[in-house]
Amino acid sequence: MTAPLDAPESAQHAEPEAIARGRRDTESRSLTQIAWRRLRQDRVALGGGAFVALLILVAVFAPLLTAWFGHPPNQFHQDLIDPATQGVLKDPDDPWSGIDPTGGMSAEHLLGLEPVNGRDLFSRIVYGARISLLVAFLSTLLCVVIGTVLGIVAGYLGGWVDTVISRAMDIFLAFPLLLFAIALAGVIPDDAFGLSDNALRIAVLVFIIGFFSWPYIGRIVRGQTLSLREREFVEAARSMGAGTGYILFREILPNLVAPILVYATLLIPTNILFEAALSFLGVGVNPPTPTWGGMLSESLAYYTVAPHFVIIPGLAIFVTVLAFNLFGDGLRDAFDPRSSD
Amino acid sequence: MTTPETGNRNDALPVVSVRDLSITFPTADGDVHAVKNLSFEVAQGGALGVVGESGSGKSVTSLALMGLHRGTRARISGEIRIAGTDVVTADDRTIRAMRGNDIAMVFQDPMSSLHPQYTIGNQLVEAYLTHRPGAGKAEARRRAVEVLDRVGIPEPARRINSYPHEFSGGMRQRVLIAMGLVCEPKVLLADEPTTALDVTVQAQILDLLDELRRDLGMALILVSHDLAVVAGSVDEVLVMRKGEAVERGDVRRVLGSPQHPYTRQLLAAVPRVEVTRAQRRAQLRAEREGRPVPVAAEPPRPAGQTGEEPLLVVRDVRQRFRIRGGLFGSSTDFYAVDGVSFDLYRGETLGVVGESGSGKSTLSRMVMRLLEPTEGSIVFQGRDITHLPERKMRPLRRDIQMVFQNPYSSLNPRMTVGESIGAPLRIQGERNSKLIRSRVQELLERVGLEPSHYNRFPHAFSGGQRQRIAIARALILRPKLVICDEPVSALDVSTQDQVLRLLAELQEDFDLTLIFVAHDLAVVRQISDRVLVMCKGKIVETGDSDEVYENPQHPYTRQLLAAAPVLDPDEARAHRAERARLRGGQPQAEAV
CATH class of the missing domain: 3.40.50.300 (P-loop containing nucleotide triphosphate hydrolases)
Structure with a gap:
């Protein structure tokens, strides 16, 4: 091959001028279009993407969905609960019928009921998706913004700026985050910064997760910027008289969109897990608002009488994380074909 | 083993013979025919230059000669025979035995073709042991020192323990050639071996390839986009364009009286050091205005003698x-x-x-x-x-x-x-x-x-x-x-x-x-x-x-x-002699 190794794939098979000149304009594609074309051929990634899209729809339309089934997430169905064991009754009309091993799954209650007070699990999972996704998306956004800005500045300017930012990244990564989060949960007031109750709790979750995970994105962006900085188009921009701001945000940033998008997609499932972990530890939103992690935490006390109560939120977390990861992997392969084959 | 004359070799059996080779890559935009109906032979000890611009299929062909398209989606038809082995149909074990022993390849980029974490000695010894499983380590090492010496690495016994980054680009290309030589192949295939190198280093590498070919009686296939690079080193030239052979023949004939218009076009494109600025300018101007080329060149324009202010003055910059130094940052x-x-x-x-x-x-x-x-x-x-x-x-x-x-x-x-x-x-x-x-x-x-x-x-x-x-x-x-x-x-x-x-x-x-x-x-x-x-x-x-x-x-x-x-093969050989003379005047260590 005569083409340099860093050239995009298509350049390595560059045709002689005559052929390329004769090609029609309609065949011109941006790199994003090429990536999209590759992504469409990746069934696994598309499956993941479809699930993610479905999940987002479910979360957005949660009130409609639960209204359709007629069970608000916090409605009690104590008549269906066995008062002795707190499990779900096999036959609602017969208080002595014993525990239903499926947890009361039926056409009426798709995923069964919670033990103790008999709330509809499907509704709670659907509402739990709202919190999980909201926190994961917002905290990822926070990560991306902080990480991109600091990473690009550190990578491009170098010198002492790079040293300061890179050491800051080290410190943030070494921070005992979980302990900090648990300690913080104990001292969160009922309202602060004009926010109260759940809004404040969500804000705290987003802040904790986003503010302490930015170095992951920051390091990737810094590394990419270091190599982009050496490309001749940056020198070309300087030779036209472009200022630092122009070079950073008009020349370099567009080249970082693909890696940032990919790592953001892979960071979302991590943040979903993080949120679940924090909710599990009781740092998350206040009951009775449902969250997947919170449900998992509650379920442990009843795993003998209601095993489905453990499995279903666990499965929700697992499938969501898996779907995001598959989609993210597919996205990465689509943008950088060399990583896959 | 020396074969001093390059001329008539028609009696020898071809060591490489390619017949009706076609290579097709299926892509999302339809099939790409990288090589179409290509045929050529290289005699034992002969030298063939394959020339064409990028996209002409020359690299694809050289990879196919090594059997490196196996396991990819490329579709190959036709026949490739290397020292009796049919590369297209033979099983993997035969191909592995063929690589190195019968045909060895020197790649274009010496910076990325060597493994950075191993000493060059390790890599040479490994190459030798892979193809001579019965040989001992000591023998392999002796052979490695021998070939390093052969390709002109000074102090080979000491340098064998160096890592690739301790060598310059030209030296790395020599190491790669040594690696190709370690099993004494019958054919050395060099794919753009000098494109990444400076002119003087390029000349040295070409001289080395020429000398090795003569001394070891090995056949040489030299692939390049530049006719001038192959001119002085090969007997025969194959000009390729869009996957097809455009012209093939004796180097003096092809360069002296090209038959195909494309070959003529390629020849005209080669910048010639003997053409002056004035001649070139006159020629370009004439072409622009559609006039025939005037014989007399116009006088060069006077530069800076009119007493005008210079546009740019650079002084002692x-x-x-x-x-950055070692441990103490000096x-x-x-x-x-x-x-x-x-x-x-x-x-x-x-x-x-x-x-x-x-x-x-x-x-x-x-x-x-x-x-x-x-x-x-x-x-x-x-x-x-x-x-x-x-x-x-x-x-x-x-x-x-x-x-x-x-x-x-x-x-x-x-x-x-x-x-x-x-x-x-x-x-x-x-x-x-x-x-x-x-x-x-x-x-x-x-x-x-x-x-x-x-x-x-x-x-x-x-x-x-x-x-x-x-x-x-x-x-x-x-x-x-x-x-x-x-x-x-x-x-x-x-x-x-x-x-x-x-x-x-x-x-x-x-x-x-x-x-x-x-x-x-x-x-x-x-x-x-x-x-x-x-x-x-x-x-x-x-x-x-x-x-x-x-x-x-x-x-x-x-x-x-x-x-x-x-471009002139005879003049190229004269230049080669001149280079040998100039080199003789200076110590070995200065060779790059």
Whole structure:
């Protein structure tokens, strides 16, 4: 091959001028279009993407969905609960019928009921998706913004700026985050910064997760910027008289969109897990608002009488994380074909 | 084992024979026929040059000869026989035994073909043991030292323990050749072995390949985009275009009286060091106006003798780089450019020649003020810009622009071509997008591209087209001085010629002053009025371009000239002898 190794794939098979000149304009594609074309051929990634899209729809339309089934997430169905064991009754009309091993799954209650007070699990999972996704998306956004800005500045300017930012990244990564989060949960007031109750709790979750995970994105962006900085188009921009701001945000940033998008997609499932972990530890939103992690935490006390109560939120977390990861992997392969084959 | 004569070998059986070879790659846009019905033979100890521009299928063919298309989606039909083995149908074990023992390959990029974590000795020993499973370690090591010595690595017994990064590019290419030789193959396949190297190093590697072929009686297949590179080293030439053989025959016949128009076109594109600037200019002008080429060349224009003010005055500039030292951070200074002075007059072209590391790129970046000179002064249009802050420099940037070396990295892949070309106007404060668009389209047309390509992205263009785009970008501000830093060194010979013609035309139309930096002497001669020869940061020779070429004063210049590839096979061999003579005068260690 005569083409340099860093050239995009298509350049390595560059045709002689005559052929390329004769090609029609309609065949011109941006790199994003090429990536999209590759992504469409990746069934696994598309499956993941479809699930993610479905999940987002479910979360957005949660009130409609639960209204359709007629069970608000916090409605009690104590008549269906066995008062002795707190499990779900096999036959609602017969208080002595014993525990239903499926947890009361039926056409009426798709995923069964919670033990103790008999709330509809499907509704709670659907509402739990709202919190999980909201926190994961917002905290990822926070990560991306902080990480991109600091990473690009550190990578491009170098010198002492790079040293300061890179050491800051080290410190943030070494921070005992979980302990900090648990300690913080104990001292969160009922309202602060004009926010109260759940809004404040969500804000705290987003802040904790986003503010302490930015170095992951920051390091990737810094590394990419270091190599982009050496490309001749940056020198070309300087030779036209472009200022630092122009070079950073008009020349370099567009080249970082693909890696940032990919790592953001892979960071979302991590943040979903993080949120679940924090909710599990009781740092998350206040009951009775449902969250997947919170449900998992509650379920442990009843795993003998209601095993489905453990499995279903666990499965929700697992499938969501898996779907995001598959989609993210597919996205990465689509943008950088060399990583896959 | 010596076979001193290259002439008649028709009695020998061909060691490589390819018949009706076709290679097809299925892609999303349909099948790509990379090679179509290719046939050729190479006799034992013979040498074949495969020449073609990128995309002609020459690399695909050499990979197929090694059986490296196995396990890919490529569809191969036809027959490839190497020393009796049918590469297309043989099983994997046979192919593995064939590689190394019968045919060995030398790749293009010596920087990435060696494993950085192992010593070269380890890699050589491994190569030997893979193909001679019965051999002992000590024997393999002895053999490794032997071949390293053979390819001209000084002190092979000591250097065998070095890592690849401890060698220069030329030395690494020698190591790679040694690796190919370790099992004494019958055929050595060299795919663009010198494209990544300087002229003088290129000459040394070609000399080495030629010498090895003669001494070891090995067949050589030399693949290159440049006819001049193969001219002096092969008996037969195969010219390829779009996957097909266009012409094949004895090297003297093909180069002397080419039959196919494409071969003629390729030959015409090769820059010739013996053609003067004036001749070339006259020829170009005549071609532009459609007149036949006049026999008499017009006199060279007087440069700077009219007493006018020089456009650019460079005085004693030095550029220091600090090389960080060992444990205690004591740094040593390294002067990439060390006391360079020159004047440049309006409308003139100054050629700067030197090998990599000679400081020519650093010099152009200082004039461009991408670097601030450590010492000395740069005066542009009577204004001292040596230490001008970026803010004050900005308006002056309208007048000095640059065309960069690598067309693959000098255009932002995420910007459309139109945006890239228009960027200088936007940066310089132009807000009228309609005006920018029309200026860009005007220039696109001027550099030979379609104005409708405005919204395309750079990856849709070939290297030559990208370089045209880069030239359009440099011209949109209507600069007075354009610095071209190796603008054609990443391009094929034929594309190179087109881009050089374009530059010459534009210089006339836009009344440009050019600084033309290159390592290729022939290219520089054709475009420059005056030449600076740089070596290790200093100017070793300067003068009128014809003077420097016809009557070189400095031994370094003479060495460069002797290394320049020439088209005439007999002259190439004469140059080879001259190089051997020049080399004889200096100690081995200086060979690169």
